[in-house]
Amino acid sequence: MxxxxxxxxxxxxxxxxxxxxxxxxxxxxxxxxxxxxxxxxxxxxxxxxxxxxxxxxxxxxxxxxxxxxxxxxxxxxxxxxxxxxxxxxxxxxxxxxxxxxxxxxxxxxxxxxxxxxxxxxxxxxxxxxxxxxxxxxxxxxxxxxxxxxxxxxxxxxxxxxxxxxxxxxxxxxxxxxxxxxxxxxxxxxxxxxxxxxxxxxxxxxxxxxxxxxxxxxxxxxxxxxxxxxxxxxxxxxxxxxxxxxxxxxxxxxxxxxxxxxxxxxxxxxxxxxxxxxxxxxxxxxxxxxxxxxxxxxxxxxxxxxxxxxxxxxxxxxxxxxxxxxxxxxxxxxxxxxxxxxxxxxxxxxxxxxxxxxxxxxxxxxxxxxxxxxxxxxxxxxxxxxxxxxxIASLDHDGFLTLKDRSKDVIISGGSNIYPREVEEALLVHPDVAEVSVVGRPHPEWGEEVVAVVVARGAAALSESDLDRLCLERIARFKRPRRYRFVEALPKNNYGKILKTELRALLDADPAASETSATP
The missing domain is CATH 3.40.50.12780 (ANL, N-terminal domain)
Structure with missing residues (x-):
């Protein structure tokens, strides 16, 4: 009908x-x-x-x-x-x-x-x-x-x-x-x-x-x-x-x-x-x-x-x-x-x-x-x-408690942000060798987007260039609010990036560079 x-x-x-x-x-x-x-x-x-x-x-x-x-x-x-x-x-x-x-x-x-x-x-x-x-x-x-x-x-x-x-x-x-x-x-x-x-x-x-x-x-x-x-x-x-x-x-x-x-x-x-x-x-x-x-x-x-x-x-x-x-x-x-x-x-x-x-x-x-x-x-x-x-649990009375999202979707300000989209935008930069995007808690927006980036060789990456690259390819609200530059991404024996370790790294040392961007 x-x-x-x-x-x-x-x-x-x-x-x-x-x-x-x-x-x-x-x-x-x-x-x-x-x-x-x-x-x-x-x-x-x-x-x-x-x-x-x-x-x-x-x-x-x-x-x-x-x-x-x-x-x-x-x-x-x-x-x-x-x-x-x-x-x-x-x-x-x-x-x-x-x-x-x-x-x-x-x-x-x-x-x-x-x-x-x-x-x-x-x-x-x-x-x-x-x-x-x-x-x-x-x-x-x-x-x-x-x-x-x-x-x-x-x-x-x-x-x-x-x-x-x-x-x-x-x-x-x-x-x-x-x-x-x-x-x-x-x-x-x-x-x-x-x-x-x-x-x-x-x-x-x-x-x-x-x-x-x-x-x-x-x-x-x-x-x-x-x-x-x-x-x-x-x-x-x-x-x-x-x-x-x-x-x-x-x-x-x-x-x-x-x-x-x-x-x-x-x-x-x-x-x-x-x-x-x-x-x-x-x-x-x-x-x-x-x-x-x-x-x-x-x-x-x-x-x-x-x-x-x-x-x-x-x-x-x-x-x-x-x-x-x-x-x-x-x-x-x-x-x-x-x-x-x-x-x-x-x-x-x-x-x-x-x-x-x-x-x-x-x-x-x-x-x-x-x-x-x-x-x-x-x-x-x-x-x-x-x-x-x-990922969730269900109690004996039928109450559902969410634990995590296996799809790694980031929810910021009520909008879904998918890491792969952001990663692909950043990887267009010739000096970005690898990147992994994760979300971490934010007091106002629920979560914020953090990009963990590996530079190619001895290249010096500019946060403003990366931000501009994102703005040319994806919506403003999806781009990273913070960047963290590392020498290598943590991976398992099969070469899969371990995002749980990335989150732990950010939690242990939150000194990521904040961009001037606002949601």
């Missing part, structure tokens, strides 16, 4: 309710939003001849057009491909080519870079700035009925990465997202028409996925005027909206509670902050509970099981009398309603409670595979289970 039916239902039952706000200002009712989505879907089909199942990319910062584009695509039976607005133009171009996107909608700040890198893509018909008359003309078509879509049809192509750092398109279906929406109400939060969601985190990721439960209840969707997260702006929005919910990365929670006027804010208007996407340390969590009150819910998910593996509900955040309170607070909670999980060893054998192994997941939230990548699909979904690559 087409996800566009959520908007159809909201518009038919509560058409006059406010649907979209830009900062404090209401822009559209549900009846208006539904008509715009219906006209946009028709315009995409008529003007460009797009057929159901074709892909439409969104390279945009958070803005009001994001929601009407998502639903306009679904209305027409098309597949949105939301992309992280912080990516490098070369990364955008790769995803556009990989997905075979026919159109790419952009915000003005990203337009020129994407146009320059995407000139040779034959399948890409046009790049459309949502602030131009060309975008406005798409709404001049007569509204269409929502296209028929099956539960297992593709609904959202989400680009993630594996251990190689090469982007893979997780094929999120309509069924996957209906499942996520059902689990939201069962395991995360209760939402009604008097609630609102503030999109302070990127709508290309978890925050955008969470539009669905709010859409189902005809709640208000609020896009900050900044297009992102600013603690002062977030608190200011409480004066205009009520029943506020949001999805935050842990680093955003920390910035929120560090804001000097946090305790003076009208917290009675704040309903729920769902957090996930990175480690949340117990000390920080306790401070957040002390500042914000009982308004926190943790979720654990992946692009391959979007927002939907485990949850730690608000009641367990404050169940201080329970003998396992501290351990539960350090966990990511229990499996969501429609999800089954287990811990397995390297041979995929189920392990008993308390043993450490890989997290495996199955259920209707799990994607059917990766876009045009049968090998990766078979490997990740072998035996009917999603192999998450995350």
């Amino acid at each position: 087409n996800l566009a039916q959520l908007l159809v239902r909201a518009a038919s039952s509560r058409g006059e309710r406010a649907a979209i706000a830009h900062g404090p200002n209401i822009l559209a009712t549900y009846r208006t939003l539904a008509r715009r989505a219906a006209c946009l879907g028709s315009g995409l089909r008529e003007r460009f001849g797009l057929m159901p199942g074709e892909r439409v990319a969104l390279a945009m910062k958070n803005c009001p057009a994001y929601l009407e584009l998502l639903y306009g695509c679904w209305w027409a039976g098309l597949v949105p491909v939301p992309m992280n607005a912080k990516l490098h133009p070369k990364e955008f171009a790769h995803m556009l080519g990989k997905s075979g996107a026919r159109l790419c909608f952009v915000t003005a700040d990203l337009a020129s870079g994407i146009e320059g890198e995407s000139a040779g893509l034959e399948e890409l018909l046009e790049i459309i700035d949502v602030g131009t008359p060309l975008y406005d003309r798409l709404f001049q078509s007569d509204p269409m009925r929502p296209a028929d879509r099956a539960f297992d049809d593709l609904a959202w192509l989400f680009f993630t990465s594996g251990t190689t750092g090469r982007p893979k398109g997780a094929m999120i279906t309509h069924r996957n997202l209906w499942t996520m929406t059902s689990c939201y109400f069962a395991d995360v939060d209760a939402v009604g028409p008097d609630n609102s969601i503030v999109y302070a985190a990127p709508m290309s990721h978890g925050a955008g996925l969470y539009n669905l439960p709010y859409m189902s209840q005809a709640a208000l969707h609020v896009i900050p005027e900044s297009g992102g997260f600013d603690p002062e702006e977030f608190f200011r929005l409480m004066a205009s909206h009520r029943g506020i919910g949001a999805f935050f990365a842990p680093t955003m929670i920390k910035r929120l509670i560090a804001y000097p006027q946090a305790r003076a804010a009208p917290l009675e208007r704040l309903n729920t902050l769902v957090y996930g996407g990175g480690p949340m340390y117990v000390a920080d969590l306790k401070q957040a509970l002390d500042t914000l009150g009982n308004r926190l819910v943790q979720i654990y998910g992946q692009g391959e099981s979007p927002m939907c593996i485990t949850s730690l509900p608000r009641g367990l955040h404050v169940d201080t009398d329970h003998p396992n309170y501290e351990a539960r607070l350090a966990s990511v909670g229990r499996a969501q309603m429609l999800v089954e999980l287990c811990i397995a060893d390297e041979e995929d054998r189920r392990l008993p409670p308390g043993e450490i192994g890989e997290v495996l997941v199955r259920g209707p939230s799990v994607v059917p595979g990766y876009w045009q990548d049968a090998e990766a699909s078979a490997k990740t979904l072998r035996g009917g289970w999603l192999h998450t690559g995350d």
